[in-house]
Amino acid sequence: MYEAKILGLKEAQGAIEAMIQEVESKPDEYWQYGAFAVVDARGNLIAFARMDGPTTIPVMMSIRKACTSALWGLDTSQILKKFEGRAFSLQGNFGDEFTECPGGIAIHEPGKEDVRFPFCIGAVGVGAVGTYKPFADKDEAVARVGAEYIQNALWPSK
Numbered sequence: 652m653y654e655a656k657i658l659g660l661k662e663a664q665g666a667i668e669a670m671i672q673e674v675e676s677k678p679d680e681y682w683q684y685g686a687f688a689v690v691d692a693r694g695n696l697i698a699f700a701r702m703d704g705p706t707t708i709p710v711m712m713s714i715r716k717a718c719t720s721a722l723w724g725l726d727t728s729q730i731l732k733k734f735e736g737r738a739f740s741l742q743g744n745f746g747d748e749f750t751e752c753p754g755g756i757a758i759h760e761p762g763k764e765d766v767r768f769p770f771c772i773g774a775v776g777v778g779a780v781g782t783y784k785p786f787a788d789k790d791e792a793v794a795r796v797g798a799e800y801i802q803n804a805l806w807p808s809k
Contacts, residue, residue, distance in 0.1 A: 655692075658758065658773035662804045663689035663698035666775055666797035671700065673796045674780050681789060685780035686713040689797065691773045694718035709779030715748055716755030716794070717776030724771035727755035728791060754778060754790030756798040761806055775801070 667687050674681045684704035689697050694717075701710055716727050719741075723730055731751040734741055741749045755776045763770040775797035781789030 656760075656772050656805055658689070658691050658697060658801065658805075660697060662801045663773075665804060666800045667698050667700045669800040670775070670777060670793050670797040671702065673793055674702070681780040681793065684709070685790075685793065686710045686778040687793075687797065688713040688717040688776040689773065689801075690714075690717040690721045690776070692721055692771055694721045694774075697773070705779050711778075712750065712752060712754070713776040713778035715750045715776065716752060716778065716790070717774045718755075719749045719751070720755035720757040720774035720776065721771060722749075724757050724759075726753075726757055726791070727751050727776075728753040728787075752790075753787035754794055756791065756794040758798050758801050761802055772805075773801075774798075 666689050670687045674685050684702045686701040686705050686709045688699045691697055696714060720727055727750060731753065734751055741751050755774055757771050757774045759770050775794045777790040777794040780793050781787060
């Protein structure tokens with residue numbers, strides 16, 4: 652038997668707040684109508700917030716990015732690289748709820764990113780904070796802020 656950390660509401664809400672502060676503090680760098688999601692290791696939604704104005708697509712994508720990262724134990728940009736040049740797609744083989752669109756960050760104990768289970772404790776997903784191509788890089792940068800918040804909260808000495 653092993654013990655595993657469980658991502659909680661306090662850390663998830665803190666990550667959401669950190670991501671919103673990041674976006675609001677840089678209005679020239681980020682669109683001001685993003686959507687932010689935090690899920691547990693099983694892809695279940697713990698916390699969600701959206702700024703004023705996003706359409707349905709960024710809201711859905713933030714949750715899909717987080718779920719995909721948590722279930723695969725990888726960042727969505729890593730998943731995109733895994734599927735490049737293959738004759739099948741993530742959605743086609745695993746379902747429409749998955750996405751390899753960058754902006755989902757898997758949360759691991761620092762130093763244990765190479766081992767998927769039980770070390771992936773959840774994920775963060777961000778939709779629609781990017782301003783210009785490649786807009787998903789902005790989503791990924793903001794999601795990293797949330798993931799780092801959680802890592803620092805759970806493993807402060809690392």
